[in-house]
Amino acid sequence: MDKLDAVLARIDANADAALERLFAVLRIRSISTDPAFAADCKACADWHAADLASIGFEASARPTAGHPIVVAHDRSATGPSALFYGHYDVQPVDPLDLWDHDPFEPKIETRPDGSKVIRARGAADDKGQLMTFVEACRAWKEVAGALPVPITILLEGEEESGGANLPGFLEANAAELKADIGLICDTNMWDAATPAITTMLRGLVGEEIIVTAADRDLHSGFYGSAATNPNHVVARILADLRDADGRVTLPGFYDGVPELDPALKKQWDALPFDPKHFLGAVGLSVPAGEKGRSVLEMTWSRPTCEVNGMGGGYQGDGFKTVIPSKASAKISFRLVFDQDPHKVREAFRAFVRARIPADCKVEFLEHGAGRAIRFPIEDPAFQKARQALTDEWGREAFFIGGGGSIPVTHMLKTSLGMDVILAGFGLEDDRIHSPNEKYDLQSFRKGMRSWARILAALAS
Amino acid sequence: MDKLDAVLARIDANADAALERLFAVLRIRSISTDPAFAADCKACADWHAADLASIGFEASARPTAGHPIVVAHDRSATGPSALFYGHYDVQPVDPLDLWDHDPFEPKIETRPDGSKVIRARGAADDKGQLMTFVEACRAWKEVAGALPVPITILLEGEEESGGANLPGFLEANAAELKADIGLICDTNMWDAATPAITTMLRGLVGEEIIVTAADRDLHSGFYGSAATNPNHVVARILADLRDADGRVTLPGFYDGVPELDPALKKQWDALPFDPKHFLGAVGLSVPAGEKGRSVLEMTWSRPTCEVNGMGGGYQGDGFKTVIPSKASAKISFRLVFDQDPHKVREAFRAFVRARIPADCKVEFLEHGAGRAIRFPIEDPAFQKARQALTDEWGREAFFIGGGGSIPVTHMLKTSLGMDVILAGFGLEDDRIHSPNEKYDLQSFRKGMRSWARILAALAS
Secondary structure: HHHHHHHHHHHHHHHHHHHHHHHHHHOOOOEEEOOOHHHHHHHHHHHHHHHHHHOEEEEEEEEOOEEEEEEEEEOOOOOOOOEEEOOOOOOOOOOOOOOOOOOOOOOOOOOOOOEEEOOOOOOOOHHHHHHHHHHHHEEEEHHHOOOOEEEEEEEEOOOHHHHOOHHHHHOOOHHHHOEEEEEOOEEOOOOOOEOOOEEEEEEEEEEEEEEEEOOOOOOOHOOOOOOOHHHHHHHHHHHEEEEEOEEOOOOOOOOOOOOHHHHHHHHHOOOOOOOOHHHHOOOOOOOOOOOOHHHHHHHOOEEEEEEHHHEEEEEOOOOOOOEEEEEEEEEEEEEOOOOOOHHHHHHHHHHHHHOOOOOOOEEEEEEEEEEEEEEEOOOHHHHHHHHHHHHHOOOOOOEEOOOOOOOHHHHHHHOOOOOOOEEOEEEOOOOOOOOOOEHHHHHHHHHHHHHHHHHHHHOO | OOHHHHHHHHHHHHHHHHHHHHHHHHOOEEEEEOOHHHHHHHHHHHHHHHHHHOOEEEEEEEEOOOOOEEEEOOOOOOOOEEEEEEOOOEEOOOOOOOOOOOOOOOEEEEEOOOOOEEEEEOOOOOOOHHHHHHHHHHHHHHHOOOOOOOEEEEEEHHHHHHHOHHHHHHHHHHHHHHHEEEOOOOOOEEEEOEOOOEEEEEEEEEEEEEEEOOOOEEEEHHHHOOOOOOOHHHHHHHOEEEEEOOOOOOOOOOOOOOOHHHHHHHHHHOOOHHHHHHHHHHOOOOOOOOOOOOOHHHHHHHOOEEEEEEEEEOOOOOOEEOOEEEEEEEEEEEOOOOOOHHHHHHHHHHHHHHOOOOOOOOEEEEEEEEEOOOOOOOOOHHHHHHHHHHHHHOOOEEEEEEOOOOOHHHHHHHHHOOOEEOOEEEOOOOOOOOOOEEEHHHHHHHHHHHHHHHHHHHHO
16 A cells, blocks of 8 residues: 555544544634634634644744734655645624524534535635645644645635735745645535636625715604715615626726637536526526626626625614614625726725715725736646546546635735645535535545645655 | 693792603613513503503503503593694614613703703603603693693504504594594704794605525625625615606606695795705705705605615625625605505505516515695694794794604594694704704703693683
């Protein structure tokens, strides 16, 4: 039995212990966007630092202006080095009443077909995924006494809340962190049977607007019509952002957005993808976006504008005839190709300001910005990783586009000059960012085995 | 000293005891729209029934399908009978952090000019106002041994939450409740020195829409653009409701809305009203409503559409890239002249349905409906009440229009065939429905005296 086979056997033999470790980290309420959970975020970082140290990494949870960043090194191997990135923070859990159980008390559920899922906030995004890599390292260390390649692990605690402190941290520690290739486990497979490496990712601009009209809430009977209602102002702005054909109306928004390369478009059109199934799985049937675009284009290669949150006035039970003082909205733009996040942000702010009445105010809050990114799929490291995934899953791994944004990917490219292999084992029904998030037990088990293989392949 | 003078002297002498009684009722958390406060509403009704019984009324808190209705009779006098209506329920108190103190722990504040205000939720709307009438009755009973005219007092507990049970109650008890004139103390003075009787009131239609798209919250990176975002659907509906000139766009909305009678318009234009002061007092400067209409027209004689609440997606601190499953809005229409509330509701629902994508659902919740109303200012009772107010305040009382809606007024007119004298002592800076609601101590004191005079005048 060669070393890799022994490592894979070890992973299988110790699968229950690995699951117990994952449950321990899933119990930590590391919601980064809510200041109430700052201590939990720190506890989660400390947990990971201690766990990685127990494997033999030189590990610490390093303070930032926000939540700590965990850095761990094991550079005893020779050969091309790798930097693995994951994030230990999770999304908020509201609305809590839609969860079937405590989001932070993980449990195994058996589905009607006998397959099992791990259910908890962060099961897939990203605790379950990042632990597949950590467990692969653990197995290599235990079986072979060393990792196949030199590895640095970096775990962020603010991926779900704007990631304000990561860019400065990467810059300040560039020499320590730079490696020959980046590895990230925060993406999906093509489907439950088919692995994939995501080689195109959209960028993101997150913005929040808070519109203030009167200096207090008003009675709509006394002031209605005469006093500006900020709900109307915000609704008008949100409605104006997209035209009747689903196109974003910001001037210059589509600058730097070419039509898709015909060869790639042809490949995508041939993918076994059924838009009716994709939408039907979440109770929808009619694609809502740009007219004349396929659903894969909409979600992989076209820029979008989505209102992620809006609110103003009385939202409780019953009715209150109020004109609120303030109304607000959170808006995200997904960017593709060469769209410039800063130009998009400025165009958005000018667009909003043009719609604010003279006696109202608008405040802007920035929630992250990152460019779109593409990686060279012809590069040997990508080919080796693809083969390793194909070997593990018994199906050829796809190179695919991705709709989400992983801002760190762009930073690794621009700040540290690294390409990144995005190999993840999530599935589209994982309900990440939603109530009842889950991660397939098979994703966890075969994910650990996949990384064990990829590490061996990178050393070859 | 005639009886009225003795009653007025008694009110002045007992002003502190009256204030203590008002404080007792202000401490009761009778928020009718929130089921969590149902027991408090019942306690408030019981408090009033006991208080009215202590004056000598035959009083009880009568159960309804919702909160109780208090009915009290003292019909020992002869002459034209009166039915006084007030409401003991109050608006919710959110956002609580904008209150300077506990909304249910009333206190007296002294302003820089030495004048005093009563600060608490309900201080003006309507507990302070309704107690001016109760205290006037108490003084008459104590001084003269009897009321000047036969009086029935009816106190509702659902005025701030749709008033679903009042129409049936009025109908079922019409013979018991009918009187020659209605009296209500739930309106404002013209200004702090000038009393007024409101003789035109707008009607109201309250509607809530809940739009559901996907059957769960989605990640905007994976589903953005392709999946319908209900925030966009609701924002589009809200934006479409008013055109660029501030007119409501519902088909048929302005049916039954004539231009104001030129003579009345001339009188209104001559009123000492400064729109800049009206808006400036709440931090605004630009009238937002229909182009070409004065602010008094906008708020007294023109129909309006206001979004009183809207919400969807993530509204907490930070950012969450979610496409929510649901988004919602609460919308009120103020009606004038002969607008039909049911036609407006149907037009609104058709308007909304036309904007719901094929794979989304919309649910409608009804929050009350009432027609606009006008009373005959030439009627002797109105002239007597006006003179009584003029006598108390030393300034001629105005007949004015009103922007708010008091649905019971219409019910008294249509169900019981009664005209209603709306004489109130609120002021535009009372912040009703807002944090830090107040009622001027002078309004309370001279309000009691005003009602004592009106009762004497109605008997003359």
